[in-house]
Amino acid sequence: MTVTEFPPLLSEEDLQKYKVPLRWRDRCAAHFALYHLCLKRQSADTSVDCKHDKHAWEECENLDLIRRKQELKEVKEQRRSELQ
Template structure:
């Protein structure tokens, strides 16, 4: 499954419940929470594989990075247009 859109944002209670670090509290926090939960299950049961969850989280982070780059580009273009 590839990530094509961002998951709904987690509430503050959910972020604390899943112990999402401040660094990863972004649009992809739901994927991080799934990955972190999987890692906890993996530590208890070595047969659990978290590669898919990690891939989904990393793909979401990459898409979010691209989105932020595009937004920055648009803002710069708007400012150039305003100054011209």
């Protein structure tokens, strides 16, 4: 599965419900929550495989990093053009 767009943002109640740490409360928090729910199921039933959920979360984080780098680049270019 290729992540092409970000999942909808979780509400504050959902973030607390799924116990998403502050560090991971970003655009990919929904994938993080699904992955950790899977890990809980896996601890009870070893036949559950969470590789797909982990991959989706990591891919979303990578996509978000690329997006943030692009935004930073655009802001820097805009500031350079304003200074000239």
